[in-house]
Amino acid sequence: MEEERRNLEPGVGRSARRRKEASEPKETGGGSRRDDALTQERAPIYEALEAFQKMRVVPFDVPGHKRGRGNPELTKLLGETCMRLDVNSMKPLDNLCHPVSVIADAEQLAAEAFGAAHAFLMVGGTTSAVQSMVLTAVKRGEKIILPRNVHRSVMGAMVLGGAVPVYVNPAGDKRLGIPLGMRVEDVRRAIKENPDAKAVFVNNPTYYGICSDLRSIVKLAHEHGMLCLADEAHGTHFYFGENMPISAMAAGADMAAVSMHKSGGSLTQSSILLTGPGMSAGYVRQIINLTQTTSGSYLLLSSLDISRRNLALRGREAFKQVVELAEYARTEINRIGGYYAYSKELVNGDSIYDFDVTKLSIHTRDIGLAGIEVYDLLRDEYDIQAEFGDLGNILAYLSIGDRQREVERLVSALAEIKRRFSRDKSTLMDFDYIEPIVAMSPQEAFYGEKESLPIRETAGRVCSEFVMCYPPGIPILTPGEQITEEIIDYIAYALEKGCSMTGPEDPGIERLNVLK
Structure with missing residues (x-):
């Protein structure tokens, strides 16, 4: 049964195979629809909201704007339909904390579309989904094997739950200045040295588009009685596109956090948590309910429902067009000279x-500009908002809403930036992945007795807070790591180049909290 599930084509579940037999959706007064045929053409939450609008219910519940009447300025901004659908949980609309009708149906359809045993609709972003994964898999004092270049949400989960990180330092590309994937041999070594670890955590893919050998890592973890968790914040399309890297569920991972709002088209902050057949859905729901709101937004929930339907029915063709746009953009950007828009030529069968x-990742250092400088120029001079810029690269995020005219505008802007602003690249600082020195668990350090010092006086001390550039939100320092002169220099240089730094209690990043 499990093998059959893993062999399903992306975006094709049991319900999709029943499409030809499905009848047209029927209008009802809302509530449970579990007696109707559930197919990928359905959107149960959306259908229930449509039916609810016709019921003319008088609201003596929250939210307090009462379908927008109490906040006309907000209604003018967002529109009457949006405000009417911003409603509270009730019998016709189910309850996110304990779904039994339309939300349960929507989760069933999502599970089938993604080839998972179960899917949970998340309204706290993929941060909430990632933290639920970690809190499910690893308890206080237990070890989790993971790469250091994970999102801050993973570190936050360890602060909350008390798990202990075992880092597999990713390989790095010195030219591009980016961390790569986890090498299978490094994961094998970490498992051998930490046989008591409970889980292995993998990025699939990284922000830059790099994928590890997920299938082999899953196999290794399972052979040693460990769970495998995947951060697929940037991998929704793996489940629906053609010739994509393998998805976590297809690789046999136990849990995956998927940002539907990134490449899947749903509203910001909406996400999906997927689990494999070996996980207890009831226990996972209990973990989710520790931190997720009891007032789930039906705007976010319906956006997940509608977006899942869209991808299940039209995702293959939509992502084919995204790939074509990305390949066109890469070709044109590389023709400019000085930039390097990289792709599958990097694949080495191991760390990549x-x-x-x-992923339209573009290296900028050869024109003498840091990625964050090109990022700022695109926004300030050309009204183009890229996803992020670091010290050597920018990422232009392409997905189902992009068109060729916008890509051509980006290419033209990059050509003009090179002509107007390029300079000698010898002025740029060389940088590489900095291996962390872990002194204690993130939880112990975050809640430990601390003092605030000028950042230049913190070398050799143990950090008790986060420091990161956002986006992408990968920490430079996490609680429990030793601060070094190299890290201090890196922070100073990133600030000088204009990176947006977040995490510390001091918003100016002039002081850091360290353990006494």
């Missing part, structure tokens, strides 16, 4: 096992 070709 595969590459997500929808």
Whole structure:
């Protein structure tokens, strides 16, 4: 049964195979629809909201704007339909904390579309989904094996739950200045040295589009009685596109956090948590309910429902167009000279096992500009908002809403930036991945007795807070790591180049909290 589930084509579940037999959706007064045929053409939450609008219910519940009447300025901004659908949980609309009708149906359809045993609709972003994964898999004092270049949400989960990180330092590309994937041999070594670890955590893909050998890592973890968790914040399209890197569920991972709002088209902050057949859905729900709101937004929930339907029915063709746009953009940008828009030519079968070709990652240092400088110029001079810029690269995020005219505008702007602003690249600082020195668990350090010092006086001390550039939100320092002169220099240089730094209690990043 499990093998059959894993062999399903992306975006094709049991319900999709029943499409030809499905009848047209029937209008009802809302509530449970579990007696109707559930197919991928359905959107149960959306259908229930449509039916609810016709019921003319008088609201003596929250939210207090009462369908927008109490906040006309907000209604003018967002529109009457949006405000009417911003409602509270009730019998016709189910309850996110304990779904039994339309939300349960929507989760069933999502599970089938993604080839998972179960899916949970998340309204706290993929941060909430990632933290639920970690809190499910690893208890206080237990070890989790993971790469250091994970999102801050993973570190936050360890602060909350008390798990102990065992880092597999990712390989790095010195030219591009980016961390790569986890090498299978490094994961094997970490498992051998930490046989008591409970889980292995993998990025699939990284922000830059780099994929590890996920299938082999899952196999290794399972052979040693460990769970495998995947951060697929940037991998929704793996489940629906053609010739994509393998998805976590297809690789046999136990849990995956998927940002539907990134490449899947749903509203910001909406996400999906997927689990494999070996996980207890009831226990996972209990963990989710520790931190997720009891007032789930039906705007976010309906956006997940509608977006899942869209991808299940039209995702293959939509992501084919995204790939074509990305390949066109890469070709044109590389023709400019000085920039390097990289792709599958980086694949080495190990630390870069595969590459997500929808990621338009562009190296900028050869024109003498840091990625964050090109990022700022695109926004300030050309009204183009890239996803992020670091010290050597920018990421232009392409997805189902992009068109060729916007890509051509980006290419033209990059050509003009090179002509107007390029300079000698010898002025740029060389940088590489900095291996962390872990002194204690993130939880112990975060809640430990601390003092605030000028950042230049913190070398050799143990950090008790986070420091990161956002986006992408990968920590430079996490609680429990030793601060070094190299890290201090890196922070100073990133600030000088204009990176947006977050995490510390001091918003000016002039002081850091360290353990006494």
